Amino acid sequence: MQSSHSSDHSQQSKKAAASGWIGSALEYYDFFIYATAASLIFPQLFFPKGDPTTAIIASLATYGVGYVARPIGAFVLGHLGDTHGRKKVLLWCMFLMGFSTIGVGLLPTYDQVGLWAPALLVLMRLAQGFAVAGEISGASSMILEHSPFGRRGYYSSFTLQGVQAGQILAAAVFLPLAHYMPAEQFNVWGWRIPFLLSFLVIIAGWIIRRTVDETPLFKATDKNELKRRSPVVEAFRDSSPNMLRVVCMALMNVIPVVATIFGAAYAVQPAYGIGFAKDVYLWIPVVGNIVAVLVIPYVGKLSDRIGRRPPIIVGSLLAGLFAFAYLYAISIRNVQLAFVMSILMWGVVYQGYNAVFPSFYPELFPARSRVSAMAIAQNVGTAITAMLPALFTAVAPPGSSNIWLTVGGIAFGITIVSALAALSARETYRIPLEKLGERDAQPMPRNEYERLRAQADLEGRYAKS
Numbered sequence: 001m002q003s004s005h006s007s008d009h010s011q012q013s014k015k016a017a018a019s020g021w022i023g024s025a026l027e028y029y030d031f032f033i034y035a036t037a038a039s040l041i042f043p044q045l046f047f048p049k050g051d052p053t054t055a056i057i058a059s060l061a062t063y064g065v066g067y068v069a070r071p072i073g074a075f076v077l078g079h080l081g082d083t084h085g086r087k088k089v090l091l092w093c094m095f096l097m098g099f100s101t102i103g104v105g106l107l108p109t110y111d112q113v114g115l116w117a118p119a120l121l122v123l124m125r126l127a128q129g130f131a132v133a134g135e136i137s138g139a140s141s142m143i144l145e146h147s148p149f150g151r152r153g154y155y156s157s158f159t160l161q162g163v164q165a166g167q168i169l170a171a172a173v174f175l176p177l178a179h180y181m182p183a184e185q186f187n188v189w190g191w192r193i194p195f196l197l198s199f200l201v202i203i204a205g206w207i208i209r210r211t212v213d214e215t216p217l218f219k220a221t222d223k224n225e226l227k228r229r230s231p232v233v234e235a236f237r238d239s240s241p242n243m244l245r246v247v248c249m250a251l252m253n254v255i256p257v258v259a260t261i262f263g264a265a266y267a268v269q270p271a272y273g274i275g276f277a278k279d280v281y282l283w284i285p286v287v288g289n290i291v292a293v294l295v296i297p298y299v300g301k302l303s304d305r306i307g308r309r310p311p312i313i314v315g316s317l318l319a320g321l322f323a324f325a326y327l328y329a330i331s332i333r334n335v336q337l338a339f340v341m342s343i344l345m346w347g348v349v350y351q352g353y354n355a356v357f358p359s360f361y362p363e364l365f366p367a368r369s370r371v372s373a374m375a376i377a378q379n380v381g382t383a384i385t386a387m388l389p390a391l392f393t394a395v396a397p398p399g400s401s402n403i404w405l406t407v408g409g410i411a412f413g414i415t416i417v418s419a420l421a422a423l424s425a426r427e428t429y430r431i432p433l434e435k436l437g438e439r440d441a442q443p444m445p446r447n448e449y450e451r452l453r454a455q456a457d458l459e460g461r462y463a464k465s
Helices: 002-040 052-069 070-083 086-105 116-132 135-146 151-180 184-188 192-196 196-208 223-228 231-269 279-305 308-333 333-350 356-365 365-384 388-395 403-424 445-464
Strands: none
Touching: 002 052, 002 086, 002 135, 002 151, 002 231, 052 070, 052 116, 052 365, 070 086, 070 116, 070 135, 070 151, 070 196, 070 231, 070 279, 070 365, 070 445, 086 116, 086 135, 086 196, 116 135, 135 151, 135 356, 151 192, 151 279, 151 356, 184 192, 192 196, 192 279, 192 308, 192 445, 196 231, 196 388, 231 279, 231 356, 231 365, 231 388, 231 403, 279 308, 279 356, 308 333, 308 356, 308 403, 333 365, 356 365
16 A cells, blocks of 8 residues: 555656646746847847847847746736646646747737837737746646655756756757848748747647646645635745745846846847857857756755755855856857856856755745745846846946956856855755744754655655566
8 A cells, every 4th residue: 555655656746847847848948939039139120220239228128028027927826826726827827928929929020010019029028927927936836745755856956957958949949040041031030930839839738737636735725725815915924034035046047147148149249249150159058058957956866965055055156156257258259168158157056056946945935825935036036137138238238348247247246145045044955845834843853854765765666666
């Protein structure tokens, strides 16, 4: 009987992790094809051509608008995730993201409809930002609550491994188009292909996510209680200090901004005078993300042994330092050095934070308000970083000196704030699942934790055989 239970739980853990991985990959494919296009081609398509600097700033600002919509989506989708279930909210996120991304691929350009073009672009980006707000918090909570004992960090890390895979897919779709299509055809209709392919994303995501069971913790909640309570109110009332910590840690989104948004505009836009070929530059984040996909599960597993805080603190500070070197490599037009710095910054050290926060954030909150608290706090933090591409361009515009030093200094200062927030949080990896988020919850003694963890691993191997 125990073997049957262990086998069923193991299967559910794997299905939840696979659903989180694939669903996040599909949704963030949608999100990052917009990011790529906003850096590479939208300045020429959706904005007036008279002032290239203004067009770049405006295009990157539309990228930021998606993050502005995320806190709003977090309130709505977080509430739904805590009252209607983790599974349902993930399906809703996926459908809204897919259809809004298809909408971008159907938009007319500035030459066709004038100012309606950027207005419609902003509307679609708002819908994207609203949808993605519930993805990571919902997927992380679902995986965490399905995870075997002592493996929460490892299993939850697959959410962010999926996000990195989605970025690889986004850039990989653009690479052959940018390389093989004539520039005129690519700017007229070729750029639309990756957005229209989101139709396949909707179908694949629905097939995968509808087969996952709701988590035992949510199913055990009294249905009458679900109708009465407000998870958002509970989150602010009971978990405000930890929500503030998550806001500050989520400022680490500055590293993806530097790596894939500002870095792309800095490297390829003619106004900056760097002159990287678009198809060549697209390989830089692709290689960094491939390395990240390989690194993430190992860091997640490490956090189950040494805790969540050490990888986050070390990863945050080192990623901030490598931001300097990465931008410097672009400034001296050294493609090879930019590749190396991208791999070190984005592919390796940043994953100390990136692989661990999907377990650390939800572990800070009780199950009753977990999705709401994490979604709101994380998305407020990322919204603060939303306008950084435009800010970077404003404080270090094309033609200014030491752009790499100015932008790199701001990025490093932000990563220090994130590291300090992690340092101030309590360690969570040895706190039992049902006690997470409780103020008086005590971590298990290390010896007991390791004993039960080894026992759970043995039962998992026995069930598998």
